[in-house]
Amino acid sequence: xxxxxxxxxxxxxxxxxxxxxxxxxxxxxxxxxxxxxxxxxxxxxxxxxxxxxxxxxxxxxxxxxxxxxxxxxxxxxxxxxxxxxxxxxxxxxxxxxxxxxxxxxxxxxxxxxxxxxxxxxxxxxxxxxxxxxxxxxxxxxxxxxxxxxxxxxxxxxxxxxxxxxxxxxxxxxxxxxxxxxxxxxxxxxxxxxxxxxxxxxxxxxxxxxxxxxxxxxxxxxxxxxxxxxxxxxxxxxxxxxxxxxxxxxxxxxxxxxxxxxxxxxxxxxxxxxxxxxxxxxxxxxxxxxxxxxxxxxxxxxxxxxxxxxxxxxxxxxxxxxxxxxxxxxxxxxxxxxxxxxxxxxxxxxxxxxxxxxxxxxxxxxxxxxxxxxxxxxxxxxxxxx
Amino acid sequence: xxxxxxxxxxxxxxxxxxxxxxxxxxxxxxxxxxxxxxxxxxxxxxxxxxxxxxxxxxxxxxxxxxxxxxxxxxxxxxxxxxxxxxxxxxxxxxxxxxxxxxxxxxxxxxxxxxxxxxxxxxxxxxxxxxxxxxxxxxxxxxxxxxxxxxxxxxxxxxxxxxxxxxxxxxxxxxxxxxxxxxxxxxxxxxxxxxxxxxxxxxxxxxxxxxxxxxxxxxxxxxxxxxxxxxxxxxxxxxxxxxxxxxxxxxxxxxxxxxxxxxxxxxxxxxxxxxxxxxxxxxxxxxxxxxxxxxxxxxxxxxxxxxxxxxxxxxxxxxxxxxxxxxxxxxxxxxxxxxxxxxxxxxxxxxxxxxxxxx
Numbered sequence: 001x002x003x004x005x006x007x008x009x010x011x012x013x014x015x016x017x018x019x020x021x022x023x024x025x026x027x028x029x030x031x032x033x034x035x036x037x038x039x040x041x042x043x044x045x046x047x048x049x050x051x052x053x054x055x056x057x058x059x060x061x062x063x064x065x066x067x068x069x070x071x072x073x074x075x076x077x078x079x080x081x082x083x084x085x086x087x088x089x090x091x092x093x094x095x096x097x098x099x100x101x102x103x104x105x106x107x108x109x110x111x112x113x114x115x116x117x118x119x120x121x122x123x124x125x126x127x128x129x130x131x132x133x134x135x136x137x138x139x140x141x142x143x144x145x146x147x148x149x150x151x152x153x154x155x156x157x158x159x160x161x162x163x164x165x166x167x168x169x170x171x172x173x174x175x176x177x178x179x180x181x182x183x184x185x186x187x188x189x190x191x192x193x194x195x196x197x198x199x200x201x202x203x204x205x206x207x208x209x210x211x212x213x214x215x216x217x218x219x220x221x222x223x224x225x226x227x228x229x230x231x232x233x234x235x236x237x238x239x240x241x242x243x244x245x246x247x248x249x250x251x252x253x254x255x256x257x258x259x260x261x262x263x264x265x266x267x268x269x270x271x272x273x274x275x276x277x278x279x280x281x282x283x284x285x286x287x288x289x290x291x292x293x294x295x296x297x298x299x300x301x302x303x304x305x306x307x308x309x310x311x312x313x314x315x316x317x318x319x320x321x322x323x324x325x326x327x328x329x330x331x332x333x334x335x336x337x338x339x340x341x342x343x344x345x346x347x348x349x350x351x352x353x354x355x356x357x358x359x360x361x362x363x364x365x366x367x368x369x370x371x372x373x374x375x376x377x378x379x380x381x382x383x384x385x
Numbered sequence: 386x387x388x389x390x391x392x393x394x395x396x397x398x399x400x401x402x403x404x405x406x407x408x409x410x411x412x413x414x415x416x417x418x419x420x421x422x423x424x425x426x427x428x429x430x431x432x433x434x435x436x437x438x439x440x441x442x443x444x445x446x447x448x449x450x451x452x453x454x455x456x457x458x459x460x461x462x463x464x465x466x467x468x469x470x471x472x473x474x475x476x477x478x479x480x481x482x483x484x485x486x487x488x489x490x491x492x493x494x495x496x497x498x499x500x501x502x503x504x505x506x507x508x509x510x511x512x513x514x515x516x517x518x519x520x521x522x523x524x525x526x527x528x529x530x531x532x533x534x535x536x537x538x539x540x541x542x543x544x545x546x547x548x549x550x551x552x553x554x555x556x557x558x559x560x561x562x563x564x565x566x567x568x569x570x571x572x573x574x575x576x577x578x579x580x581x582x583x584x585x586x587x588x589x590x591x592x593x594x595x596x597x598x599x600x601x602x603x604x605x606x607x608x609x610x611x612x613x614x615x616x617x618x619x620x621x622x623x624x625x626x627x628x629x630x631x632x633x634x635x636x637x638x639x640x641x642x643x644x645x646x647x648x649x650x651x652x653x654x655x656x657x658x659x660x661x662x663x664x665x666x667x668x669x670x671x672x673x674x675x676x677x678x679x680x681x682x683x684x685x686x687x688x689x690x691x692x693x694x695x696x697x698x699x700x701x702x703x704x705x706x707x708x709x710x711x712x713x714x715x716x717x718x719x720x721x722x723x724x725x726x727x728x729x730x731x732x733x734x735x736x737x738x739x740x741x742x743x
Contacts, residue, residue: 039526039529043529043530043533046530047533047534047537101513101517103517149717153717153720153721156721157721157722159717159720159721162445162513162654163654163657163658163661163716163720164717164720164721166651166654167651167654167655167658167713167714167716167717168713168717169651170650170651170710170713171710171713171714174706174707174709174710174713175706175710177706177709178704178705178706178707181704181706182704294521297517297521298521301514334528334529334532334533336524336525336526336528336529336532337525337529338525339521339522339524339525339526339528339529340522340525340526340529342521342525343518343519343521343522343525344522346514346517346518346521347504347518347522350504350508350510350511350514350515350518351504351508351510353508353509354508
């Protein structure tokens, strides 16, 4: 037993505030792990001819943790898979701030990757600094275009971004298959695959795989935090998200802000795509696909659409993704378990009024604070008349 | 006659339109059944949307309900087929295992809808977030289980087969392909038309329909005249879940005979677009679903038999993937064109809080 050290009032209040902020996310994560364990146990019962191992959830989670943070290389891998999630989380989070739901981060990510690969391959022999800069810019531009379309359609016709961005996700898959199998295809290879990006590849700065995109993502966090909290544009974005009518009466332009925010969100997700192709894969196949787009939604929600929160949430999901392959190898648990965990975490966050009542948590902030305009503008109510 | 057609076809730009028309007339009898088949899951998804949103609940988890039902239907078949055998007991190649599997798929739809109803009606969570959670969970769980199960590659219960109308009827000129479109179908595709008509009548001509619409337009007023808003909303979301589940079951039990990961490919969301384009009415949504599915069927047809002449040359320059993306492109274009003039139920997406008794 250690003696209770009386904390100064201010420190205690600060701790209380931090607890109020992180209590629900933490509880949700722990409960999700419990649910995940039940899923692992139950799936053994459903399967034909399987044997039942009561400790399988523990060995699965042990492999997951080992794969995520077990050694230096694993930690670097976690950082690498965190990087696109930070950028994607910022993309979805920024849109949330403006009352928009960017489910299209996946499509913007894919298009961004395509843009970066196209320019990267073209500039494979150019000086690295020029090649990298232009390739990343192309990725951001391509992603921005894929965000601009739903923004424009919402502002002009009121088509809700949820349906439009999901359609664009599927179109992005077709675009990539067409371009990688067509103009970008490397000659003399039996399978459709692009050439290597050569000098446009991001330099490795940590360990064997930690590319410079990690630093880039942190820079983006700082920039977006500055944009949201310290600039007029950020203030207008937040106002439109909180109350489009008030924003309009105050002389802001909700339609323009919708287009701008969606384009910015697209650029961020596009940058995530660029970072992955230039930093990790260095080339592209027609089936290039990841879970980044949908993980980003979970990251933004869990991170309370706050830049610091997004980094923390991205680290969690990055670690889960990085550890999933070892879990699959060692315990035979499919990587899709991560999706189940993700959905369960969000479920507990959304059901927070119930959680707070059951666990008698007082003074704890709700687990989610998205703006309520997402559903309000659904199905055709134009952002501002 | 042939000379006239050739003359029309060779007009510089307008000729292409005529060539397209000629191609349509030539291929329509062949692709007509395919149009209804492709429309079936979309129309059922749209019906789910109509059920929910007419009562004021936004449901974007339709895609998740569909993929779950597709999986449950297929896997329930895998489990019961060794017990029940595969003796055909009725029309459409119906076996006991298939019937049990279909019931299981429908039940799974109701269970998942219950979660959405609870989150959006009782917990009063953001309904779009709730739907997103259902989608992530459904794709995660089905992918997880499918990954485990596919290691043993088990045999499923097969699929429902199509009805065969008499050949003499199909050979009739125009009547033939209309009969073929609606009758050369499996049970789910065929029943969609019936369901659509029944629910069109119920929604606009029955007490249940009036109550549903009242709850979706002005829940407070509905409550004052004694309608239990919460109960009506729950009921409609659960019925909607049945439709979405039927659409999912169609994919794994009628269109194909097994489950593939992510096999819904956005049909739930295209269904939502069809609902909006069809102005939240069952018949309108079905019409819109037919429109979307025609683009799929036509795209497939062009991929396999290119039209002759200039039109064919132009179309052959487009990559195959263009036709894959066609339904999604069309959805965006039509949605953007229609949505401003299509008015949703007034209380769509707004949680309802009962006034405290004083």
